Amino acid sequence: MLAHLPILQVIVPLMAAPLCLFLTRSRLVWLFALLASGLAFLISSLLLQQVMVSGTIIYELGGWDAPWGIEYRIDQLNAFLLLIISAISTVVLFAAHTSIQKEIPADRHTLFYILYLLSLAGMLGIVATGDAFNVFVFLEISSLSAYALIALGKDRRALWASYQYLIMGTIGATFILIGIGLMYQMTGTLNMYDLSQRLPEVENTRTVFTAFAFVIVGVCLKLALFPLHLWLPNAYAYAPSIVTAFFAATATKVAVYLLIRFTFSIFGLSFSFTTLPLQMLFVVLGLLGIFVASFAAIYQTNVKHLLAYSSIAQIGYMIVGFSVSSVTGLMATLLHLFNHALMKSALFLALAAVVYRIGSVQLSQFHGLGRQMPFTMAAIVVGGLSLIGVPLTVGFVSKWYLVLATLENGWWPVTVLILLGSLLAIVYVWRIVEAAYFKPPLAGREGINEAPLSFLIPIWTLVIANIYFGIDTRLSVQVAQAASQSLFGVSP
Amino acid sequence: MILGLYNYWIVVVLMMVGFYIVIAHGNLIKKIVGLTIFQTSVFIFYISMAKVDGGTAPILAEGIKQYSNPLPHVLILTAIVVGIATTALGLALTVRIKEAYGSIEEEEIQEKDNLDC
Numbered sequence: 001m002l003a004h005l006p007i008l009q010v011i012v013p014l015m016a017a018p019l020c021l022f023l024t025r026s027r028l029v030w031l032f033a034l035l036a037s038g039l040a041f042l043i044s045s046l047l048l049q050q051v052m053v054s055g056t057i058i059y060e061l062g063g064w065d066a067p068w069g070i071e072y073r074i075d076q077l078n079a080f081l082l083l084i085i086s087a088i089s090t091v092v093l094f095a096a097h098t099s100i101q102k103e104i105p106a107d108r109h110t111l112f113y114i115l116y117l118l119s120l121a122g123m124l125g126i127v128a129t130g131d132a133f134n135v136f137v138f139l140e141i142s143s144l145s146a147y148a149l150i151a152l153g154k155d156r157r158a159l160w161a162s163y164q165y166l167i168m169g170t171i172g173a174t175f176i177l178i179g180i181g182l183m184y185q186m187t188g189t190l191n192m193y194d195l196s197q198r199l200p201e202v203e204n205t206r207t208v209f210t211a212f213a214f215v216i217v218g219v220c221l222k223l224a225l226f227p228l229h230l231w232l233p234n235a236y237a238y239a240p241s242i243v244t245a246f247f248a249a250t251a252t253k254v255a256v257y258l259l260i261r262f263t264f265s266i267f268g269l270s271f272s273f274t275t276l277p278l279q280m281l282f283v284v285l286g287l288l289g290i291f292v293a294s295f296a297a298i299y300q301t302n303v304k305h306l307l308a309y310s311s312i313a314q315i316g317y318m319i320v321g322f323s324v325s326s327v328t329g330l331m332a333t334l335l336h337l338f339n340h341a342l343m344k345s346a347l348f349l350a351l352a353a354v355v356y357r358i359g360s361v362q363l364s365q366f367h368g369l370g371r372q373m374p375f376t377m378a379a380i381v382v383g384g385l386s387l388i389g390v391p392l393t394v395g396f397v398s399k400w401y402l403v404l405a406t407l408e409n410g411w412w413p414v415t416v417l418i419l420l421g422s423l424l425a426i427v428y429v430w431r432i433v434e435a436a437y438f439k440p441p442l443a444g445r446e447g448i449n450e451a452p453l454s455f456l457i458p459i460w461t462l463v464i465a466n467i468y469f470g471i472d473t474r475l476s477v478q479v480a481q482a483a484s485q486s487l488f489g490v491s492p
Numbered sequence: 493m494i495l496g497l498y499n500y501w502i503v504v505v506l507m508m509v510g511f512y513i514v515i516a517h518g519n520l521i522k523k524i525v526g527l528t529i530f531q532t533s534v535f536i537f538y539i540s541m542a543k544v545d546g547g548t549a550p551i552l553a554e555g556i557k558q559y560s561n562p563l564p565h566v567l568i569l570t571a572i573v574v575g576i577a578t579t580a581l582g583l584a585l586t587v588r589i590k591e592a593y594g595s596i597e598e599e600e601i602q603e604k605d606n607l608d609c
Contacts, residue, residue, distance in 0.1 A: 133567055140574045147581055156592035157608065160601055163585045167514060170527055170578050177534055177571060184564065185541050 067191035073130035076483035161234035175218030182211035223255030226289030236308035241352030249345035282323035289316030294424035329405035339394035346462035353451035368441025384429035506533035518598035
């Protein structure tokens with residue numbers, strides 16, 4: 001059983017999805033989906049433990065030897081990502097039953113859980129697999145279910161957002177497919193490890209350059225790197241709140257993982273960073289993303305929009321860490337993956353609770369909520385502090401490593417810009433705090449109570465995790481360090 | 493040399509035609525048509541890359557020495573299925589958009605959205 005964990009990780013949610021159809025009652029389906037996601041979380045914890053103790057796990061599907069068969073290769077990086085995705089998915093799903101009562105018509109509840117599990121399976125598959133074409137297939141499984149999930153939003157703008165995401169997402173995925181095809185043409189293999197062995201022989205051909213360019217652009221579309229981020233704000237703002245909480249924490253992270261996997265493991269460090277001006281390109285786009293998106297966030301009147309733009313800015317930080325291309329830089333990126341997943345899922349879940357109570361996320365409707373929903377708003381404050389990077393929250397840990405990494409490289413102007421970017425975060429977080437705590441409650445809204453426990457428990461689990469991992473950084477830093485050292489080929 | 497690689501020229505031309513339609517047209521159905529052409533060009537790319545001159549289908553039989561590579565052909569079967577799913581989902585969304593907005597022109601939808609804000 002233990003030997004089959006890598007495939008069970010993907011198969012459990014994938015098989016659970018169609019089984020949902022047999023359970024007719026909404027509550028039963030919810031419990032079943034929660035069970036499947038919880039199992040995935042358990043499996044990923046076991047996998048991470050195994051990997052940290054005994055190194056990379058190689059699993060051959062159906063017993064066919066790689067590179068002929070498909071293999072799943074779990075190293076520290078994959079295991080870390082698998083843990084993030086399955087953990088967030090489980091915590092978010094906990095609140096789903098209550099939240100979708102008011103946001104999705106009752107006859108679509110079962111479909112919602114099916115799509116959710118499929119999307120989860122797709123993301124876990126992208127991360128677990130060691131085969132380049134398999135990545136494309138899982139990417140499309142998770143994306144297609146994502147488009148449908150977003151279209152479940154109550155507002156008609158959800159449909160338009162979903163359509164735009166579908167067009168952009170498909171172009172991105174097809175670009176990746178073209179890249180993979182060109183790589184196959186040059187090497188005759190699709191196995192990632194095998195590719196990394198054979199690509200250096202043909203490294204200086206135009207075909208490999210083209211393949212690299214297609215893959216990078218495709219992945220950057222998926223991870224919403226500025227200026228390819230246009231699909232993201234509306235998709236996050238109009239999707240059902242639970243879907244936003246799940247995707248904001250996981251979907252773009254998976255794309256960042258792909259970027260790291262393709263540049264570091266497949267094409268190799270020297271090709272990715274010396275033959276092409278990737279470093280320069282990413283540091284500029286990352287910083288531009290931080291500033292443009294943070295400024296845009298300041299002027300939003302819809303809080304979901306505000307946090308969506310902030311997500312684009314946070315992606316910018318990850319890309320800057322990536323572009324430093326040192327062990328510390330990559331560590332900062334991986335830590336920020338983990339930390340940003342924690343803070344954004346907490347923040348968006350808190351917004352889901354607000355939607356549940358008042359049915360709106362307009363900033364003007366937040367007036368006086370600090371007194372009416374004290375626990376939910378306190379969660380938003382802690383999440384916001386984490387977003388800014390205040391010490392004792394997780395946000396501080398990743399910013400700290402990012403600053404260290406840029407200073408190590410002597411990029412002090414970049415350090416200054418990163419810190420300036422954090423100041424902008426203060427402005428947009430303050431706007432929410434101001435509305436919630438310093439404005440009198442709106443007239444005719446006296447009866448608003450605190451959100452039910454089914455929201456508060458997952459929200460505060462995430463908030464406490466935000467503080468806990470900000471103080472006790474052993475788990476996250478150790479894993480991120482191990483993953484980043486193994487990617488650079490430094491033996492720990 | 494250049495004419496010998498004509499299959500790649502077809503791929504690139506189709507790819508750009510599809511891509512251009514997606515970007516330039518405001519009609520949602522036309523965008524999906526463009527997207528499908530774009531994806532199809534990639535299918536042709538995979539299929540033509542695996543064809544070996546004079547090779548046949550990879551079935552063991554007497555007197556046949558040369559086979560085409562079947563792997564990309566199989567891969568593209570998967571990609572075709574994915575493409576159909578995408579098209580179907582895109583069209584379904586278009587139907588819902590038509591119901592909700594009363595239009596499938598990008599500009600008109602955008603205008604109505606701006607009024608909502």
